[in-house]
Amino acid sequence: MAKSYRFADFTLLVNQTLSKSGVELTIEPQVLTVLVYLIENNDRYISTQELHDALWQGRVVSDTAIRRAVGKLRVILGDDAKEPNFIKSVSKRGYRFVAELSANETVDLKADEFAISATEINHNRGRLYFIVSAIFISCCLLYYFFWNQPSFTPRLLSEKIDFPGDKVALSSSIDGSQIVFASQVHQVDGYQLFKYLPANNTLQQLTTNQHNVVSSAIINNDSQLVFVDFILGQCSIKILQLDKGNINKIKVLVDGFYLISDVVAIAGEAGFYFNGLKESNGNTQLYYYDTALQTVIPISKEFIVGEHTYKTAVSPNAELLATITLHDVNNQHEIRIKDRHSQSVLKRYYHPSSIYDIEWLDAHTLVILDSIAMTSINLASGEKKQLLNKHNITEISVGKKRGLIALQNEISSGYFTEYNIEQSQLVNAKIIDSSKSVLQIRYIGSGESYLLYKKNHDQYDVILKENNQEKILFSSTKKLRIIDFNLAEQQLLLKLDNRYLLVDIKSSEKIYITQPDQFISDTANFSSDNDFILYAEKSRQGWRIIQYEIKTGLKSELFQGFKIIKPRPEGYILIDEDDGVVQYDKATEQFKKLDIELLKELNSQWVLLDKDLYWMSFDLGNKYLNKFDILTEKLQRFTVDSTLSDLNFDLNNTGTKVVVKVGAHKNTEIVSLPSCCF
Incomplete structure (x- = not known):
C-alpha cells in the first residue's frame, strides 16, 4: 500500500x-x-x-x-x-x-526496485510482463554478484582545467580536441559557456549573457556548438561557431518550448535531437532539428499520457538511439534501444530510479549513470558491469578514443579572483590562482606581476610571479604574512614570529626591526619616499606610530594615540584609538577627522592610493568594496561576491584592479574515465 x-x-x-x-x-x-x-x-x-x-x-x-x-x-x-x-x-x-x-x-503500483534488466521487444503485452517478472527473479539471485563488480577511480584530466566552480552541460568533440562546459562566474546570474583546448591548455569564454545553459553538443564536424538556454516556459536552443575565436554571434534555432532537457549530437551530421515539452500540461517528447530545412520534426509518432522522454543518446555509427522514458504510473524509467531510421524498438531496459545521463561507448556498449552507480551494458552479450559505486559524478560525455569524460562534484578550498573596477561597478571577474597552496596574493605595480605567499609541504614561500614565471624570494618553516613591497629598492616587509622582518631581495640581507615582546598591528608600510617603514606599536600608555629609518636603523616616535598609519605624499591617513579616521597634512601640520567608519577589527585591511581610501565591509549578507575620496569626501560602494572568505584584498597601483579570495565552495572537476576500464 x-x-x-x-x-x-x-x-x-x-x-x-x-x-x-x-x-x-x-x-x-x-x-x-x-x-x-x-x-x-x-x-x-x-x-x-x-x-x-x-x-x-x-x-x-x-x-x-x-x-x-x-x-x-x-x-x-x-x-x-x-x-x-x-x-x-x-x-x-x-x-x-x-x-x-x-x-x-x-495500492502501490510501483514494482519492487530491481537491478537493470533486459528483454527483447514483444508486442504481446501479457508475455512481456511475464518475461519482466522472470528476469526480476533472476536479477535478485544475481544481486550480490552484480553489486560487487570491481570499480575504478576517476582521474583528473592530465591537462588541468584551472576554472573552479560549478560546471554543467559537458560535451566533447569526436577527437577530444575540444571540451565545452557551462559554468557560473561567481554569483553572476546564469551559466555561461567555455571551451577548453587540451592541446595548448587554453580556456575561452564563448558566451556572456545567456540565462542558464543546461545542455550542449558539438555538431557539424566539430565546427558548431548547439546549446539549451533554460528559462522555464521560454526554453530555446541556440547555435554558435566554434572557430570564430572567443565570443561570437549567437543564433536562435528553436524556441517556444516550455521545457527542453537536453540536446544531442549525431556523428557526421549537422542536425541534432532534443527532448522538449511544448506545453506545461503535455508530455516531454523527442524531436529532431533538420538544419537544412530549419525545421523541428517530432520523432514520437503517438502521444501517450504519462510518458516523458527526458534523455537521448545516439550510437557512434548513428544507427541506434537510446532514449530514457519516465512512466508516471509507476515511476519507472525505461531505456529503449531503437533503430534510428525506422524508430522500431529493439530492446527495453527498466530501471527503478532516475537516470542522470546515458552514453554510447561503441555500437554495442551503453553506459548508464544514476545517483548510486555507473553501469555499462553490452547489448550483444547482455553482460552488465558496475563501473563506479557511491560516486559524485553528475554528467558523462564521450571523449578522446571513445573513453568517457565526466563532471565530478567536490568541496574545494578557496581561490583568488580579480575584478576590473569600471565606473561604479566591478566587472570581468577572472581567476588568478585556484591552487590550495596559495594563501595570499599582493599586486606589484599595475598588476601584471604578483607576490604569492604559498605553502609548500612544511615550507612557506614568498614568490614573485612575472610573465607566468615564478621566483622564490623568501622561504621559512614558519607561517608569515606579506606586509608591503618596495618595488624601487627591491625590499620586502614581512610579519614573522610576530615581528616585522625587512628582506633585501638583491643582497638577501634580513633584519628584524621589532622585538618579540612588542605588540604590533598587522598593518605597516614603506613611506612615500621609501626611506622609512611606518608601523604602530602598543604599550601601557596606548598606541603610537613609529618611524624606522631603513638606512640607519634608527627609530623615532611620529604620533601618539594612533594604531594604523598610511602614507601619502601630502601627509598621512591615520586611525585613532577610537577607530576614527584622521587626515594629517604635512604642510599645515593639521589633523582633520573624516566622516567615514571603517571596520573596528585591529587587523582589518584598507588600502590608500593617492587621495582614495579603500576598504571592505559587509551588510546583511552582502559584501562591498568601499572607495572614499578624501578630498571631496565622496563615497562609492562596489558589490562583491558574498562568498568571499575574508575581508582582505589588494589593489594595483592605478586602482583599476582588485584581487580578493573566495572561500570554500562547491566545485566540479572534469575527470577522465579511460576506455580500458570498460
Missing part, C-alpha cells in the same frame, strides 16, 4: 504521480520528491540544507538547484511566492507546505 494526499484540486500518489482534477501532470522525479518531503513534514519549516541532506543523497548540489526545484514546483501548482497557497518560504528558516491536506492509503 502507498500513501496518497489530496489538497485543493490535486492528488499526490507518493513517489509516483501528481494529478489535478483527475489529469496527471508532468513533473520531474526530483521535484516530486521535494513536494512529498514538504507535505510529509508540513508541521515545520524545512531548510535548504535539510532538503539537500534528505533528498540529494550526498550529492554536491548548489542551493540554486534546490531553489530551482521549489520554483518548478510552484509553477506546476500555480502558486505565488508572494501570496502562497501551498508553499510558504521564510528567510533563514526555509520552506513549509501550508495547504490543508487529507491522506489516504492506495
Whole structure:
C-alpha cells in the first residue's frame, strides 16, 4: 500500500504521480520528491540544507538547484511566492507546505526496485510482463554478484582545467580536441559557456549573457556548438561557431518550448535531437532539428499520457538511439534501444530510479549513470558491469578514443579572483590562482606581476610571479604574512614570529626591526619616499606610530594615540584609538577627522592610493568594496561576491584592479574515465 494526499484540486500518489482534477501532470522525479518531503513534514519549516541532506543523497548540489526545484514546483501548482497557497518560504528558516491536506492509503503500483534488466521487444503485452517478472527473479539471485563488480577511480584530466566552480552541460568533440562546459562566474546570474583546448591548455569564454545553459553538443564536424538556454516556459536552443575565436554571434534555432532537457549530437551530421515539452500540461517528447530545412520534426509518432522522454543518446555509427522514458504510473524509467531510421524498438531496459545521463561507448556498449552507480551494458552479450559505486559524478560525455569524460562534484578550498573596477561597478571577474597552496596574493605595480605567499609541504614561500614565471624570494618553516613591497629598492616587509622582518631581495640581507615582546598591528608600510617603514606599536600608555629609518636603523616616535598609519605624499591617513579616521597634512601640520567608519577589527585591511581610501565591509549578507575620496569626501560602494572568505584584498597601483579570495565552495572537476576500464 502507498500513501496518497489530496489538497485543493490535486492528488499526490507518493513517489509516483501528481494529478489535478483527475489529469496527471508532468513533473520531474526530483521535484516530486521535494513536494512529498514538504507535505510529509508540513508541521515545520524545512531548510535548504535539510532538503539537500534528505533528498540529494550526498550529492554536491548548489542551493540554486534546490531553489530551482521549489520554483518548478510552484509553477506546476500555480502558486505565488508572494501570496502562497501551498508553499510558504521564510528567510533563514526555509520552506513549509501550508495547504490543508487529507491522506489516504492506495495500492502501490510501483514494482519492487530491481537491478537493470533486459528483454527483447514483444508486442504481446501479457508475455512481456511475464518475461519482466522472470528476469526480476533472476536479477535478485544475481544481486550480490552484480553489486560487487570491481570499480575504478576517476582521474583528473592530465591537462588541468584551472576554472573552479560549478560546471554543467559537458560535451566533447569526436577527437577530444575540444571540451565545452557551462559554468557560473561567481554569483553572476546564469551559466555561461567555455571551451577548453587540451592541446595548448587554453580556456575561452564563448558566451556572456545567456540565462542558464543546461545542455550542449558539438555538431557539424566539430565546427558548431548547439546549446539549451533554460528559462522555464521560454526554453530555446541556440547555435554558435566554434572557430570564430572567443565570443561570437549567437543564433536562435528553436524556441517556444516550455521545457527542453537536453540536446544531442549525431556523428557526421549537422542536425541534432532534443527532448522538449511544448506545453506545461503535455508530455516531454523527442524531436529532431533538420538544419537544412530549419525545421523541428517530432520523432514520437503517438502521444501517450504519462510518458516523458527526458534523455537521448545516439550510437557512434548513428544507427541506434537510446532514449530514457519516465512512466508516471509507476515511476519507472525505461531505456529503449531503437533503430534510428525506422524508430522500431529493439530492446527495453527498466530501471527503478532516475537516470542522470546515458552514453554510447561503441555500437554495442551503453553506459548508464544514476545517483548510486555507473553501469555499462553490452547489448550483444547482455553482460552488465558496475563501473563506479557511491560516486559524485553528475554528467558523462564521450571523449578522446571513445573513453568517457565526466563532471565530478567536490568541496574545494578557496581561490583568488580579480575584478576590473569600471565606473561604479566591478566587472570581468577572472581567476588568478585556484591552487590550495596559495594563501595570499599582493599586486606589484599595475598588476601584471604578483607576490604569492604559498605553502609548500612544511615550507612557506614568498614568490614573485612575472610573465607566468615564478621566483622564490623568501622561504621559512614558519607561517608569515606579506606586509608591503618596495618595488624601487627591491625590499620586502614581512610579519614573522610576530615581528616585522625587512628582506633585501638583491643582497638577501634580513633584519628584524621589532622585538618579540612588542605588540604590533598587522598593518605597516614603506613611506612615500621609501626611506622609512611606518608601523604602530602598543604599550601601557596606548598606541603610537613609529618611524624606522631603513638606512640607519634608527627609530623615532611620529604620533601618539594612533594604531594604523598610511602614507601619502601630502601627509598621512591615520586611525585613532577610537577607530576614527584622521587626515594629517604635512604642510599645515593639521589633523582633520573624516566622516567615514571603517571596520573596528585591529587587523582589518584598507588600502590608500593617492587621495582614495579603500576598504571592505559587509551588510546583511552582502559584501562591498568601499572607495572614499578624501578630498571631496565622496563615497562609492562596489558589490562583491558574498562568498568571499575574508575581508582582505589588494589593489594595483592605478586602482583599476582588485584581487580578493573566495572561500570554500562547491566545485566540479572534469575527470577522465579511460576506455580500458570498460
